[in-house]
Amino acid sequence: MAKVRTNKDLCLLCKKNVANATNSHFVPISFVDYVIGKRNREEVYTILPSLDDPILTYFGRSNLKGVSVENEIISVQKEDPLAMDYIFCSECEKRFAIIENEVIYELKEKIRNEKYKNNYLTTIINSDIELKVCKTINSNIFQLFIFSLVWRMNLQYLLETGIELFRKKNEEKLLRTLLNSCLNLNKELIKEHNCEKISFLILSTNRLENPTHNVINPQPFFQNPYCFYIGEYIVFIDFNEFIEVSDFFGMGVFPIIPFINKNHNKPKIVFLSNEKWQIILQHYTNISADIFIEQRVNKLSEVSGFSKDKCHEMIHFKAKKLQNGIDDRFADYFNEAYKYFLNIYSKKNNH
Numbered sequence: 001m002a003k004v005r006t007n008k009d010l011c012l013l014c015k016k017n018v019a020n021a022t023n024s025h026f027v028p029i030s031f032v033d034y035v036i037g038k039r040n041r042e043e044v045y046t047i048l049p050s051l052d053d054p055i056l057t058y059f060g061r062s063n064l065k066g067v068s069v070e071n072e073i074i075s076v077q078k079e080d081p082l083a084m085d086y087i088f089c090s091e092c093e094k095r096f097a098i099i100e101n102e103v104i105y106e107l108k109e110k111i112r113n114e115k116y117k118n119n120y121l122t123t124i125i126n127s128d129i130e131l132k133v134c135k136t137i138n139s140n141i142f143q144l145f146i147f148s149l150v151w152r153m154n155l156q157y158l159l160e161t162g163i164e165l166f167r168k169k170n171e172e173k174l175l176r177t178l179l180n181s182c183l184n185l186n187k188e189l190i191k192e193h194n195c196e197k198i199s200f201l202i203l204s205t206n207r208l209e210n211p212t213h214n215v216i217n218p219q220p221f222f223q224n225p226y227c228f229y230i231g232e233y234i235v236f237i238d239f240n241e242f243i244e245v246s247d248f249f250g251m252g253v254f255p256i257i258p259f260i261n262k263n264h265n266k267p268k269i270v271f272l273s274n275e276k277w278q279i280i281l282q283h284y285t286n287i288s289a290d291i292f293i294e295q296r297v298n299k300l301s302e303v304s305g306f307s308k309d310k311c312h313e314m315i316h317f318k319a320k321k322l323q324n325g326i327d328d329r330f331a332d333y334f335n336e337a338y339k340y341f342l343n344i345y346s347k348k349n350n351h
């Protein structure tokens with residue numbers, strides 16, 4: 001459940017001023033507008049680890065998908081899921097904006113634009129992988145920008161679910177104190193930081209047709225490295241050493257070490273072929289779907305006393321029936337079917 005904050009609470013970055021800013025974005029809106037749609041036309045799906053309200057769907061005011069032909073609202077319009085009131089003070093908001101202004105335009109517009117190709121040192125590694133080193137972005141500011149993104153996404157997750165993504169306490173604290181001590185209202189005064197312990201890897205793709213299926217989500221199931229899906233970028237961050245693994249997020253053998261951002265090197269971004277990009281997205285979807293299904297099957301099995309296989313079959317069959325051939329998100333029907341059976345067997349148990 002989301003924690004309600006008030007303007008009496010302290011800012012979560014500086015922990016000094018009262019959190020007077022309203023509508024603060026966890027992920028800067030200009031960074032993700034490509035995937036979620038322009039203002040008021042947003043379309044966002046957030047998958048939460050909750051059995052009651054697992055998929056948070058948000059449509060902007062002018063997004064037609066939230067409105068049926070009779071102009072009735074068919075989808076509950078919730079608050080903007082990417083923003084919250086009273087999390088930061090207005091000064092800290094401005095401190096974030098300084099680094100955002102330095103980085104976002106580069107990552108959103110320039111990096112895929114021929115006109116700016118001299119800003120990047122591009123190396124083709126093989127037919128699936130291209131490395132771009134950003135010559136014009138200040139590496140210190142770039143690192144702080146990435147840290148601010150993942151730190152704020154962790155904060156959002158914590159406020160919404162009560163669960164910390166950065167499992168070890170000092171990791172969140174390390175990021176917060178680093179951001180708080182380095183960020184300044186004046187760009188020239190943004191402090192160099194020592195981040196030997198933190199390294200990160202950024203993946204993207206050149207093809208941009210709905211690149212992440214509107215996913216803006218931390219991937220809560222990994223911690224070595226932690227993984228964040230943010231529109232057309234995926235950020236992996238590690239507080240120790242990246243370890244070369246044989247199947248890196250479904251991509252098979254993937255040479256991580258040369259692409260890692262560390263120790264104030266110029267910013268590196270790995271561009272994947274569309275095929276590899278799809279594999280890594282599918283990997284995310286599969287894991288999320290598996291957990292989504294497993295949670296419901298386990299709960300129904302516990303309540304009904306039936307085997308997990310039987311419960312899975314029951315829910316699946318009922319969901320297919322409810323869906324009735326409509327080309328729509330199956331997860332919603334699966335959840336509805338789960339609730340249907342849960343209701344029946346909870347009542348039986350109470351008699």
Ligand SMILES: [Zn+2]
Nearest residue numbers: 011014089092
């Ligand atoms: Zn503050």
